[in-house]
Amino acid sequence: MKQLQERDLKHIWHPCSQMKDYETFPPIVIKKGEGVFLEDMNGKKYLDAVSSWWVNMFGHSNQRINDALYRQANKLEHAIFANFSHEPAIELCEKILEVSPKGLSKIFFGDNGSSAVEIALKLSFQYHQQIGKSKKTRFVALTDAYHGETIGALSVSGCELYNKIFKPLMFDVIRPTGPDCFRCPYNKDRKHCDAECFEHMEKAIISDHEEISAVIIEPLLQCAAGMKMYSPIYLKKLREICDKYDINLIADEIAAGFGRTGKMFACEYAEITPDFMCVSKGLTAGYLPLSLVIMKDKIYDAFYDDYTTLKSFLHSHSYTGNPLGCAVAVETLNIFKDEDIINKNIEKARYIEKSVLEKIKDIPYVGEYRQLGMVGAIELVKDQESKEPFDWKDRVGYQIYKIALEKGVLLRPLGNIIYFMPPYVITKKEIDFMTDVAIDSIKEYFKL
Template structure:
């Protein structure tokens, strides 16, 4: 089909996610035809570096032979069979594989199909865990300011991004907000080198006041992704875990964005030796090939759901495509590829290279902060560096930067005025340099005349 027809039909029939359609219909859509390694190719054959891993999912690159083979192999056996009342080998193998590499203490895997559902399940499990134990006052949740955990109503109820979440207020259950460890714009007005993580004191106060009625505290470990790649100060996660223990509140770690190597270790929680009570994974679980997610939990939580049927302790939750065999087969292969002996040492070298490459951004007049954790980067654009004043949203500066970046053969997607770089973990060094250099040119030229 030619580009003009595709464009016309896109504008006529499609409604794109998280997209102001009014603007979209005025733009020429970039239509992707195929991918290979860290590259995407449009319908005209132009090549782009996939600078955000197709929305933070691609781990080993596109059309990876081993992942393709794993999916094809499973396709020849069965494309789908349910986990409701039946089982299948890819789901069993993957559950075992996940538990072997997950933070110690996690023992059970419950599948679903998106990050949002993995979170939804964690919230419901936490809620019902306490109910099943006869502590049904523990019903509410604590979350961070700027939190993003997905778009279903439960996940939105523990969300903290007003632009996305405020309108649904009347639909949501209440959750209590703890300050975000957003050091660049500290909500408590502290300086990072002297704050002693005062934001955790606020969390502690909240826990102390509400522990009797709180089921769980949910957070994204090490990086608040959709909030603008907000990187946590060291020690925050470990101390948050200790507080949850002290106040008998479950800890839900949402590793949907940070899992599978993104932060330089397989799971972000590893870096502070934390085992959450519930761990949510999605996105990179299949290497970025198919929709699959999982909620991992401890044997203790699992056991609270055992009992005779009349005790109604069962977890009555399950999506039709839960644990789809094709997706599980891809995920098993993903774990195998991540387990190669040199995978993380090579990644760590590239993380250091990325750190070096990002240095010139600090000199740009309109880059307020350069944030990096592993292969997650946020470049926060500001009108004035001194006062940290933001650009007016109607300028759509972040959006303009990503359109400019396409001229350099780069596909990226911003979070407001935070430019995100999150390439596939196997991106070659040369392409990584091109990605950063092209993004630099795009930021420089757009911010020169905002």
């Protein structure tokens, strides 16, 4: 492994990393994956508790998906998607619309989450230009939002850690304060939430609605913000006000979609249909980069005209509609159906919750444990009473991450939030191992 690590560090710049860290903590070179485990060149196994950045659904090297990919690779690897089409793309669209919120009917393809966000923003902007609402040029997004790394997606993102330095390049976004249930200033006992925090969004929309093209939001779960979870009431109110002021609602289901929150899409909790729904990550069960922007007819119709009116959406990516990705996505949806994944996850989610709650009782640094479906998060704080967070420079999460890796679990915390988002094939025994290691690592770090 050492040799490969040296060769890696000669040329490779790893994502979301300070490469200097790799001097003392070189990259773990993975030889193979099986189920919830990744295995390195020395044969050491790591339980992938974060589904390799929230993409993996049915385990690494899943036989059904491997076979679907192999079958497709032997037929067609890629073809231009302008004026051409293929069965995997057609089948994928039919299948995904069966499980999407009612009222969504047209689909544009991208090749990763950020590109789906760019597409939705551009479509919303152009839509309003073409229906005679040319003043609607601005976007609304929440504090702590995360929508990707390309300049448009970064502009709507609210995590300063990622976008502060790029401010001069980004477009101006209206940014109301988002929900913060753990430190909720409205309901200290947190028993009677009516999404009072929506007042910030309401105020922003009432004040600027004539200029607003769309609100983009991560439904119910702000992952990169630290697995922040909030009430469906917020989404219901948002849908209502967007309807009232002719504002598009873009649901970024890139991380929350495909069963992570306990339903196929998080929007289902609020029984709303967004105007655009962006999906990626779990779409291909962690196999290939692919994304979709699923939208209502009214958007598509506003672009449908003679070519010379210049109403076309002249956006493309070379790998748009890649058949390998589509075939894998079709098989992913087949697995959801054949194996009744959403219902099976209910029991697994309960087991994760029980397993964590039993073990964290005596840790004085646990601010809260929150869970939504197959996502569980422990927020560590300096002081339980005041909820004072640790200084990010202490890198508490990073130290715990390193301890847990030694013990065979890949956690990759978000700051001081240690979270679990495992592949759905995880067994009860593996859940116990994952939570044991996480809690032991926390205790070891705090010398408890």
